[in-house]
Amino acid sequence: MEKRTSRKSSRERLSELINMLREEIVTGKRPIGDYLPAEKTLAEDYNLSNQSVRKGLETLVAEGLIEKIPRVGTKVIGLHDDSIPTVKLGFHSSVTGEADMHRLLELFQQTNPHIRVLAVPTASNNYSYIRDYLANGMLDVVMMNYTNFQEFMENDAAGLLEPQERNPDLYPILSDAFMADGRQLVQPFIFSPLILCYNREHFREAQLSEPDSSWQWKDLIEASSKLAIPNERLGFHCDLYSMNRWPLLLLQHGGKFERQEDGRLKLAGTRMMDALRYCGEMKQHIPSLRDGSVTGESELFLAKGKVSMIMTSYFYLNYLLGEHLSFDVAPVPHLGTPMTMLLNTGLAVNRKSQVKEASVTLVEFLTSYQAQLFVRQHTYSLPARKAAAEYVGEEKRYRPTRFSLFRETIPSFRYFTDLNISASELSRINQELKLYWAGLETEEALCSQIEESYTAVSPV
Structure with a gap:
């Protein structure tokens, strides 16, 4: 195993170790009766002290997953108290910070001592990964985003999801997205539109007006060139070619993917091809734009003063928690009509769960006012419960002055499916677009690949 040499803190590396071992035990990768590697080995692999590893293993001992046998080793025993229902909650590791999950649990x-929750950070939020975990009973509750849900619907996997009561206290636009055949299959938890985030000091130094809802992309391009300082900082930075970013420009163009008579996508000579061409031209319009950003990189650059503006989400603002930075937010630029892309994460209950009642209790708690207000007060993520998201009162940390701008921009929220495209088509097209935008594929080849190679899949 490769030793961890990243810039992560020891606390983060310890959390990574605990989560990895927990997931491997719960999913059977480390079966009951197996012995864990020696503490010294784990300490070396994760660049931790023996004392830290020992403390981490005590967490798993307390959860009933392992036991320490003196002079023998650490043995996997699994969950042993059948009198207490154990809900296995699966969530992507990023949500640990986006919702302060561990403190929330x-x-x-504290309020439900009769239910044990086993938090299982999943290694992937890929649809097939989540589906297999539900189908095999490895998870009772799982977080899934809107794209995951669309994939479940497209692959006739809705039968794995337990219908839930619609919650009138959650934003309707979030709940509607997780409905199928009149049933609420996923309960909204947190959400975010794409937004612009910027360093206020940089704007003051350059004597520029701060971004507002009137900004179009040409305004951002002009401001970016004035804010950039060669060899010192960028004017603007974002991973524009992420699947959670580039559909925004297509949505703002106002077009939809057209289809051929047999249902396959049509691209050549369409308005959508014009929009894709425009995305590629953004490289020339914004010289400082970079490709292939890693998670949290734009936010790190902003915190270090190496960039003045970034396109991000309320989720990713959590990378700025604790940073000494005067930043604010604004709506994303547009092309004449204000419009932004909506990211939506919810909670699904496994229909095959053996602890379904306890699982529903957990979901009801996580969407309660108490839990949702906790998310609002301790993170930058937006809770799905309207009263919690729009909370006005004492703040526990620095909050941008325009934090509540999302309330006024709700009419501009759009999902990628508004482009008349399915989740599977989005994923497959994304690969071709990366080649096209990198100059490794011609427009003719792009159109040919998309129009001829892909079997039609209608959006849900």
């Missing part, structure tokens, strides 16, 4: 345990 501690609150649940």
Whole structure:
């Protein structure tokens, strides 16, 4: 195993170790009766002290997953108290910070001591990964985003999801997205539109007006060139070619993917091809734009003063927690009509769960006012519960002055499916577009690949 040499703190590396071992035990990768590697080995692999590893293993001992046998080793025993229902909650590791999940679950345990929750950070939010975990009973509750849900619908996997009661206290635009055949299959948890985030000091120094809802992309391009300082900082930075970013420009163009008579996508000579061409031209319009950003990179650059503006989400603002930075937010630029892309994450209950009642109790708690207000007060993520998201009162940390701008921009929220495209088509087209935008594929080849190679899949 490769030793961890990243810039992560020891606390983050310890959390990574605990989560990895927990997931491997719960999913059977480390079966009951197996022995874990020696503490010294784990310490070396994760660049931790023996004392830290020992403390981490005590967490798994307390959860009933392992036991320490003196002079023998650490043995996997699995969950042993059948009298207490154990809900296995699967969530992508990024949500640990986006919703302060571990402290949130501690609150649940305080009010529901009769239910044990086993938090299982999943290694992927890929549809097939989540589907297999549900189908095999490895998870009772799982977080899934809107794209995951669309993939479940497209692959006739809705039968794995337990219908839930629609919650009138959650934003309707979020709940509607997780409905199928009149049933609420996923309960909204947190959400975010794409937004612009910027360093206020940089704007003051350059004597520029701060971004507002009137900004179009040409305004951002002009401001970016004035804010950039050669060899010192960028004017603007974002991973524009991420699947959660580039559909925004297509949505703002106002077009939809057209289809041929047999249902396959049509691209050549369409308005959508014009929009894709425009995305590629953004490289020339914004010389400082970079490709292939890693998660949180734009936010790190902003925190270090190496960039003045970034396109991000409320989720990713959490990378700025604790940073000494005067930043604010604004709506994303547009092309004449204000419009932004909506990211939506919810909670699904496994229809095959053996602890379904306890699973529903957990979901009800996580969407309660108490839990949702906790998310609002301790993170920058937006809770799905309207009263919590729009909370006005004492703040526990620095909050941008325009934090509540999302309330006024709700009419501009759009999902990628508004482009008349399915989740599977989005994923497959994304690969071709990366080649096209990198100059490794011609427009003719792009159109040919998309129009001739892909079997039609109608959006849900």
